[in-house]
Amino acid sequence: MTLMSFEKRWAHAGLSAIYPERAHGVRVTFDHVDASLDETMLVVPWRSGMGLRIAIWMVALSPIWLLMRLGTIASVRAVDRQRALGRLISHRNYFVRQLALLFKAFGALWVFRDVKLREAVLRRGERLITLKRKDAGHAA
Amino acid sequence: MPRDEETESGVKARYADESYPVDSWVDGETVTNDIDESFDFVVVGTGAAGAVAAHTLTCAGFSVAMVEEGPWIKTREVGEDVYGVFKRGMRDGATQAIEGRAFMPLLQGRAVGGSTLVNSAIAWRTPADVLHDWSKDFGLGDTLSEEALAPHFDALERDLSVKSVDDDVLGENNASLLVEADKRAIQANAIKRYEKGCRGEARCLTGCPHGAKQGMNVSYVPWSLAKGARLFSSCRVDKVIVENGRAIGVLATTTHVFRARATRKRVHLRARHGVFVAASTIQTPNVLRRSGLRSRDIGEHFQAHPGIACGGVMSSPVHMEFGASQGAESTHFRKTDRFKLETISMPPELCAARMPGIGTELMDKLDRYPNVAVWAVQLRAEAKGTVRKGWGGRDVVNLTLTKNDLTRARTALGLMARMMFDHGAEEIWPGVYGLPSVMTSADQVALIDDAPLDPRAYSFVATHLFGASRMGPDPRSSVVGLDFATHEAKNLFVVDSSVFPTNLGVNPQHSIMAIARCAAERVAANAKRSAVA
Known part of the structure; x- marks a missing residue:
């Protein structure tokens, strides 16, 4: 099972609402998302692939049924994307909520393939600085 | 080595x-x-x-x-990102789930070494x-x-060099659980693992890049x-x-x-x-x-240890990327309440999936990743389920947790939340639908004690499987x-x-x-x- 290009566009738009491109100096890129979507659809069983596709369609059409906006997730403003995704994630219907969480979880796996993003979030350097300060304190 | x-x-x-x-x-x-x-x-x-x-x-x-x-994923091929190991080394690309009244993700290694490729090697x-x-x-x-x-x-134990996590590679996430348990007179200890020369890079869950995990x-x-x-x-x-x-x-x-x-x-x-x-x-x-x-x-009497995690932002750095992935545990309540407490250092992508919110709220939390700690409950569930053959030959696993199981999970979550606040958490994320997704004071933890006894309200993950x-x-x-x-x-x-x-x-x-x-x-x-x- 493969995704169509418009489905990938919807996935991009949905993910950009969950993981906005710029926040706190952390730059999120979506360079790996297309390839990851293709690979994921190839690796997972048919049923899981269908679940992911339904999640993407649900996200895509969420502005219509949650915000009463005529347009897909890719065509509404960034603030409306976030509103729509926010409502999906906390929706009272269990299946809607689970599909939205599935989309968010897979999005995290794809987005964090970016080494720069990972390093920016981990901030390993800070830990080393803390350790050096501690060592210096002990030496003194 | x-x-x-x-x-x-x-x-x-x-x-x-x-x-x-x-x-x-x-x-x-x-x-x-x-x-x-x-x-x-x-x-x-x-x-x-x-x-x-x-x-x-x-x-x-x-x-x-x-x-x-x-496939056989060799040590040299192990990467840092979770996606890499999920797509190649996990069954169904890690999309397998237990069905029942609620879905429960089911993580199983499907590689040479099975799940020992991606578990924390706990003995x-x-x-x-x-x-x-x-x-x-x-x-x-x-x-x-x-x-x-x-x-x-x-x-x-001789062959695989079983030993308790060394202090050098314990890390703050693990150490903090031990400290808090000690304050409450809860018996807890550093975990015994199969390892030879662990460097404490908290990468057990994606496969050890140094071949230290046995x-x-x-x-x-x-x-x-x-x-x-x-x-x-x-x-x-x-x-x-x-x-x-x-x-x-x-x-x-x-x-x-x-x-x-x-x-x-x-x-x-x-x-x-x-x-x-x-x-x-x-x-x-x-x-x-x-x-x-x-x-x-065949396929009857299936049981599991559903796990549920509680994350929180601490007032001081935790740096989960350093230390044993799972280095501290408590079996204090195993016989009385059928649960075990343990730590689990989550890499950023798994943490992001578990963190509440989206957009700027989520990015704010990710920005505080160095201060994030994650502890978990492993429940000895009394529920019994089935493993059947489904359409197309797929495995269909069915299990619904009982009211008793959920009551115990709720008790354990409340305990962990209180321990986290006592340890200086600024906020915790209980992950229970119907409760505030972010709790900022210990007073709010009382809400967990009255959380709904509906499996759909919780985010369990199943790893240990039996019967x-x-x-x-x-x-x-x-x-x-x-x-x-x-x-x-x-x-x-x-x-x-x-x-x-x-x-x-x-x-x-x-x-x-x-x-x-x-x-x-x-x-x-x-x-x-x-x-x-």
Whole structure:
């Protein structure tokens, strides 16, 4: 099972609402998302692939049924994307909520393939600085 | 520590999974012809049970074939991102789930080494109370007594270097749980693990990049190859061949992770003395069904240890990327409340999936990742479920947690939340639908005590799996006899956690390995005796 290009566009738009491109100096890129979507659809069983596709369609059409906006997730403003995704994630219907969480979880796996993003979030350097300060304190 | 050894090809081998006879490994992804070979024993699965059984049989002088559905992911290939290991080394790309009243993600390794490639290598001997119950309530007698298993635990602990997490690699996430438990007089300890030279990079869950974690992929599998066994990876077992009530081999088909329609080759492995099935609690029942076994008990009595995590932002740095992935635990409540507390250092992507919110709210939390701590509850659920064969041959696992299970999970979550606030958490994320997704004061934790007893409100993940082909003396209520052979087919042995009559309340890898070793040793002794006769 493969995704169509418009489905990938919807996935991009949905993910950009969950993981906005710029926040706190952390730059999120979506360079790996297309390839990851293709690979994921190839690796997972048919049923899981269908679940992911339904999640993407649900996200895509969420502005219509949650915000009463005529347009897909890719065509509404960034603030409306976030509103729509926010409502999906906390929706009272269990299946809607689970599909939205599935989309968010897979999005995290794809987005964090970016080494720069990972390093920016981990901030390993800070830990080393803390350790050096501690060592210096002990030496003194 | 990694060893530098000369391999047959003359290349310096830094890790154990690079040091084995060159023709001992058949990679199904590259096979171009059908295969037909004969061995004394064929072992299905290379996880904790299969690898240990294969090694024991090989050491006893038998020729052994190991068949594994997944690929062999070598230490040098291990990356840091979770996606890399999920797509290649996890069953169904980590999309497998237990169905019931709620979905519960089910994480199983599908690679050489099985789940030991991606678990935290935690070693726990089977608790005495569990063995006692098995003996008395399930008719196992002395088959799996403490005395019978002790020499096997001893041997495994020597081979795999079991030791408590060193202070040097404990890390703040683990240390903080120990400190808080101590304040409350809750018995807790550093976890005992299989490791040689852990660097504390918190990467157990994506496969150890240094070969320090002693998963089966870097221990018993290559050790078995060095002693003459053969490994057939990326080969899915279609069925065990049973003729005249006796297992005589297996039929498998080559697979490829990324090429579902790749040219499939047939692999026929004949077994002179028997077939060991160690394909895991989920896959073993369906392998038995596909092999023609018809016991009504196949797939019944399935149990698990559902896990639920509680995250929080601490006032001081935690740096989960440093320290043992899982380095601290408490079994204080195992007998009274059937739960175990433990730490789990989550990489950023898993943390992001677990963090509440989206957009800027989520990015704010990710920005505070260095201060994030995650602890978890492992529940010894009383619920029983089933493993069935679904449409297209897929495994269908069904389990719904009981009210008692949910009450205990709620109690444990509340305890963890209070401990986190006592340790200086600025906020915690209980992850229970219907409650605030972010709690900022200890007063709010009381809400958890009244959380709904509906499994759909919680985010459980299942990792430890038991039963579904359980052992017992009576063919009417069990699948496998006390000699580890199925009641229906001779020489067809089941040695994984599917034979466990119940769950344990502690991490099962050590028990699985000891029981597999015990079984293989007994079967090998019998095979030698019958050969002499």
